[in-house]
Every structure is written in C-alpha cells, then in structure tokens.
Amino acid sequence: MQADFVIIGSGSAGSAMAYRLSEDGKHSVIVIEAGGSDIGPFIQMPGALAWPMSMKRYNWGYLSEPEPNLDNRRITAPRGKVLGGSSSINGLVYVRGHAEDYNRWEELGASGWAYADVLPYFKRMETSQGGEVGWRGTDGPLHVRRGPVTNPLFHAFIKAGNQAGFETTDDYNGSKQEGFGLMEQTIHNGRRWSAANAYLRPAMKRKNVEVVYGFANRVVIENGRAVGVEISRRGKTEVIRANREVIVAASSFNSPKLLMLSGIGPAEHLKEMGIEVKVDRPGVGANLQDHMEFYFQQVSTKPVSLYSWLPWFWQGVAGAQWLMTKGGLGASNQFEACAFLRSAPGVKQPDIQFHFLPVAISYDGKAAAKSHGFQVHVGYNLSKSRGNVTLRSSDPKDDPVIRFNYMSHPEDWEKFRHCVRLTREIFAQKAFDDYRGPEIQPGEAVQSDAEIDAFLRQHLESAYHPCGTCRMGRADDPMTVVDPECRVIGVEGLRVADSSIFPHVTYGNLNGPSIMTGEKAADHILGKTPLPRSNQEPWINPRAEISDR
Numbered sequence: 395m396q397a398d399f400v401i402i403g404s405g406s407a408g409s410a411m412a413y414r415l416s417e418d419g420k421h422s423v424i425v426i427e428a429g430g431s432d433i434g435p436f437i438q439m440p441g442a443l444a445w446p447m448s449m450k451r452y453n454w455g456y457l458s459e460p461e462p463n464l465d466n467r468r469i470t471a472p473r474g475k476v477l478g479g480s481s482s483i484n485g486l487v488y489v490r491g492h493a494e495d496y497n498r499w500e501e502l503g504a505s506g507w508a509y510a511d512v513l514p515y516f517k518r519m520e521t522s523q524g525g526e527v528g529w530r531g532t533d534g535p536l537h538v539r540r541g542p543v544t545n546p547l548f549h550a551f552i553k554a555g556n557q558a559g560f561e562t563t564d565d566y567n568g569s570k571q572e573g574f575g576l577m578e579q580t581i582h583n584g585r586r587w588s589a590a591n592a593y594l595r596p597a598m599k600r601k602n603v604e605v606v607y608g609f610a611n612r613v614v615i616e617n618g619r620a621v622g623v624e625i626s627r628r629g630k631t632e633v634i635r636a637n638r639e640v641i642v643a644a645s646s647f648n649s650p651k652l653l654m655l656s657g658i659g660p661a662e663h664l665k666e667m668g669i670e671v672k673v674d675r676p677g678v679g680a681n682l683q684d685h686m687e688f689y690f691q692q693v694s695t696k697p698v699s700l701y702s703w704l705p706w707f708w709q710g711v712a713g714a715q716w717l718m719t720k721g722g723l724g725a726s727n728q729f730e731a732c733a734f735l736r737s738a739p740g741v742k743q744p745d746i747q748f749h750f751l752p753v754a755i756s757y758d759g760k761a762a763a764k765s766h767g768f769q770v771h772v773g774y775n776l777s778k779s780r781g782n783v784t785l786r787s788s789d790p791k792d793d794p795v796i797r798f799n800y801m802s803h804p805e806d807w808e809k810f811r812h813c814v815r816l817t818r819e820i821f822a823q824k825a826f827d828d829y830r831g832p833e834i835q836p837g838e839a840v841q842s843d844a845e846i847d848a849f850l851r852q853h854l855e856s857a858y859h860p861c862g863t864c865r866m867g868r869a870d871d872p873m874t875v876v877d878p879e880c881r882v883i884g885v886e887g888l889r890v891a892d893s894s895i896f897p898h899v900t901y902g903n904l905n906g907p908s909i910m911t912g913e914k915a916a917d918h919i920l921g922k923t924p925l926p927r928s929n930q931e932p933w934i935n936p937r938a939e940i941s942d943r
C-alpha cells in the first residue's frame with residue numbers, strides 16, 4: 395500500500411489534513427487509525443458525552459504516574475481511539491483561544507503562528523451560527539453553534555457575573571474573549587460535529603483518500619528520510635509507503651511515543667530502551683502541559699436542574715427523543731454558559747475558565763450529587779508546571795509513561811485557591827438567591843489556605859488538554875521538535891501536526907486549536923502561501939492593569 399501522504403491518526407488535526415491535502419484531487423492520502431468506527435448514539439448524540447470517554451473501545455485509557463503534588467493520585471488521561479480521535483469523545487465545547495496565546499507561540503519561536511496568522515485559518519475552518527460578524531467563519535466544514543439555553547440557571551450564572559462587576563461578552567470566540575457569556579458547541583443538526591463528521595467523512599468520499607484501520611508501530615526511516623509507516627493489523631505487520639511525506643497526528647501522548655519508537659528523541663532515553671538513535675532530539679516528550687480543573691458544586695433549592703433527568707428511565711426518554719428527532723436534551727452537551735476571567739490586576743489575558751453545568755455531576759457521569767444542583771468546572775489555565783512523556787519499553791503496545799508534574803509551580807496553588815474563592819463570590823450574587831442551597835463541594839468548612847490545598851490535592855482533575863510534547867519552534871533551539879512548517883528537525887519527509895506541537899497551551903479547550911493546526915499544516919505541506927494575515931485587533935480590557943474585572 396502506498397500514498398503520497400500517509401497520516402497517522404484520524405483525530406482533530408489528522409482529519410483536517412486529510413480533507414485539505416486531498417481537496418484538489420492531485421494527491422493520494424492514507425489515514426492510519428488504531429481505533430474503529432464512530433457510528434452509534436454514544437458518540438453521535440451530544441448529550442451522551444460522558445459515555446465514550448468512559449468506554450475502553452473508544453479511549454486509549456491512559457493514567458498518569460502517581461502525581462506527587464496530588465497525594466500521589468494517578469490522574470485519568472483519556473484520548474480518543476476512534477475515527478475522529480478525541481473530537482469524537484470530547485465535551486463538544488468550542489473555544490479558539492485568546493489572541494495572546496498565539497502571539498506567545500510566535501514569541502516562543504513558532505514564527506508565522508501569531509494571532510494575525512492563525513485567525514484566517516480559524517475563519518476558514520468554521521461555519522459559525524450566532525457568532526460576531528466579520529470575526530467568524532461562514533462556510534467552513536466545522537459547524538459551531540450555541541445551545542438552546544432554556545434552563546434558567548444558565549441565565550443566573552451570566553447575570554451573577556455581571557452583578558459581581560465582570561465583563562460580559564456576546565462572542566468569546568470573536569473580538570472579545572473576556573467575560574461571561576453563552577458557550578459554543580461543535581454540534582450540527584443535533585449531532586456531534588467531530589472532526590470525522592466535519593472533515594474526514596466528506597474526504598473519504600473522494601477517490602484519493604483511504605482510511606486504514608491499523609496500529610502504527612513506528613515510522614520507517616531510510617537514509618535520513620521517512621519513507622513509510624510500519625503498522626500491525628489483523629495479526630500481521632506491514633509497511634505503508636509514503637511517496638512524499640509521513641505526517642504524525644497521533645496526539646500529545648502517542649506522537650512523541652511514535653517518534654521515540656522510530657529513533658527520534660532524547661538519545662540517552664532511547665539507548666536505555668534499546669532503540670537505535672536516528673536523531674537526538676531532547677525535546678521529544680518534554681514540555682508536557684495540561685489544564686486542571688475541579689468541580690465547584692452547589693445545591694439548587696428549586697427543582698430546575700437536570701437532576702430529574704438522571705434516572706435511567708428519563709435518560710432513555712431523552713435518548714429516544716434524540717433518535718427520533720435529533721432534538722431534546724440529547725442534542726446539547728449542556729455546557730451552555732461560561733466565563734473567561736483574569737485572575738488578578740496586571741494580568742493581560744483571561745487565565746481562569748469556567749464551564750457552567752445545570753446539574754452537580756462528575757465529567758464522566760459516574761458521580762452525581764443526590765439532589766438538584768449546579769456546578770462550574772473551574773481552572774487556572776496558564777500553569778507554568780511542566781511534565782513529560784517517555785517510553786515504558788521498546789514495545790509499541792506498551793502505554794507511554796506520563797508524568798504531568800501538576801501543581802509543581804507555587805503560583806498554581808495561589809491561582810487555584812483564588813478559583814475557589816472567586817467561585818464563591820460569583821455564586822453568592824443576588825442572581826442565585828432563588829436557587830442557592832448549601833455548598834456541596836468544596837463545602838463551607840473549606841476556608842483556610844491549608845483546607846483549600848487539601849481539597850485541591852484530592853479533587854483536581856485533568857481538563858483533558860495535554861499538549862506541547864513535540865514542540866514547534868526555531869530550528870536552532872535544541873528543545874524544538876518541529877520547525878514552524880511542522881517538519882521534524884533532522885529527518886526528511888516527516889512532519890508532526892496536532893496538539894503535541896503547541897509551544898504553549900492555549901487558554902480554553904483544545905479541539906479548535908488542534909483543527910486549526912491541521913488546517914494550517916496542510917498549507918505548509920502543500921507548499922502553499924499561507925492565508926493573508928489579519929489586521930483585526932482583539933479587545934483587551936482597558937482596566938487590565940488596575941482591576942481583575
């Protein structure tokens with residue numbers, strides 16, 4: 395088997411690349427995917443989002459090593475293992491990130507990836523419903539919308555933010571990210587609009603695109619050039635040849651793992667694993683970043699939350715309604731209101747993110763409060779803690795070793811304590827007077843720094859945004875893995891393009907930025923001139939220096 399471009403991974407970035415690389419019909423593309431089909435209501439029904447992330451069939455199911463700053467807990471680190479990758483098991487929240495995120499990428503050496511450069515790609519990829527005119531895409535493959543916002547708790551949350559003196563925003567993916575507002579979702583016609591539905595399925599209708607279901611073991615490198623990919627499928631090992639290039643898009647745990655198994659990585663570590671060193675790149679697997687969050691939960695004194703829908707019978711009713719009409723509760727992820735706030739005066743861009751949910755429940759749906767309630771998933775998003783991904787052995791079937799090193803920077807503790815106190819301030823506003831019952835979690839007794847820290851050590855979770863492990867940057871920076879055209883330094887014909895190349899985590903959820911990375915990488919791979927830079931200036935809070943609001 396052979397193709398001009400062989401892509402490993404059909405996820406957010408891989409699907410976008412398959413679509414763009416095959417668009418003009420001149421090149422053949424093979425996408426290798428270790429997971430299986432994404433068909434069925436668990437993935438396609440937005441309201442079922444807690445299911446696929448808990449199912450072994452769709453999830454690589456990784457766990458971190460014991461995290462020393464979190465009472466040695468091993469933290470769940472899900473990744474999609476299915477057509478569409480993590481975009482098929484994620485929470486369907488859509489956030490582009492703040493303009494400053496991309497300006498920071500450029501400062502870190504990713505030239506050509508500043509906000510002015512990436513904004514045209516965000517527009518190219520989107521069809522936005524209800525977004526700010528002039529700032530949003532109108533005819534891209536990725537449909538983005540707002541929820542129906544029928545639950546009064548969403549409105550109470552936005553009003554409470556306003557009462558506490560914070561900004562509101564009509565479109566946090568437009569000119570102004572900061573403030574409270576309606577959250578956006580990758581949902582179209584009531585279905586999850588994963589990268590597979592948006593990009594890969596339309597691409598698969600073309601004669602020049604093929605998906606091969608198989609497990610990529612390593613990239614085959616001959617005389618300094620990537621010439622193909624060794625895969626296992628149906629008990630056999632075979633090589634898929636690339637006439638032009640191999641592109642790794644296996645995400646932040648498996649992309650560095652694949653490079654290391656192919657002999658590209660920190661020489662000492664590869665030797666320890668008994669792998670022949672082809673290129674000594676110490677940055678492979680380093681620079682692991684993520685977002686953490688905890689759930690702040692409150693009892694609702696009015697029976698308006700989704701608690702009534704949690705019994706199996708009512709879940710069945712919602713499921714049946716969705717199957718018949720693609721409408722009802724099943725057609726939303728229920729993240730319909732949110733906030734992007736700055737943690738302190740002097741902070742230029744928002745760094746604390748809130749997802750509001752009109753029910754008190756864990757992300758994976760396994761632990762629900764025993765009453766009506768509401769919650770925010772809240773977290774500080776610009777942590778300076780860094781971890782790494784290494785190999786467990788030279789066996790491709792072994793899980794990678796993931797050490798996040800969460801909360802290893804002292805600032806993280808200060809910021810997360812602030813998240814607890816700030817949420818209390820918001821939930822204490824008048825807008826919640828009709829709904830506010832006792833605090834479920836952290837609980838009113840958790841007040842001092844020491845008490846909050848103990849709570850955080852037990853309750854912080856990953857927000858599932860790992861990135862940065864094949865960092866993009868200047869070719870002369872020893873910790874860089876790919877140059878700004880996504881080419882792996884030291885090997886010909888090999889690129890990495892997915893969330894692993896982010897030099898720095900963006901502020902907000904990572905599906906949008908990962909798709910954008912695939913969109914832009916495709917232009918580099920095809921040797922096209924990048925889209926013209928934008929001259930639109932994002933809103934920066936004029937009070938940023940003196941106030942947090």
Ligand SMILES: Cc1cc2nc3c(=O)[nH]c(=O)nc-3n(C[C@H](O)[C@H](O)[C@H](O)COP(=O)(O)OP(=O)(O)OC[C@H]3O[C@@H](n4cnc5c(N)ncnc54)[C@H](O)[C@@H]3O)c2cc1C
Binds near residue numbers: 408428476858
């Ligand atoms: C549970 C969960 C909830 C999330 N919620 C949100 C959200 O609400 N909003 C948001 O914006 N982001 C969310 N994210 C994050 C976001 O979805 C990811 O950051 C993004 O999809 C990553 O894209 P990617 O292209 O880097 O990789 P992925 O989309 O993960 O794609 C990688 C693909 O490579 C395949 N692959 C890996 N190794 C191999 C191999 N050896 N051989 C063959 N194939 C291989 C995988 O199976 C997968 O299909 C969530 C993530 C998770 C896991």
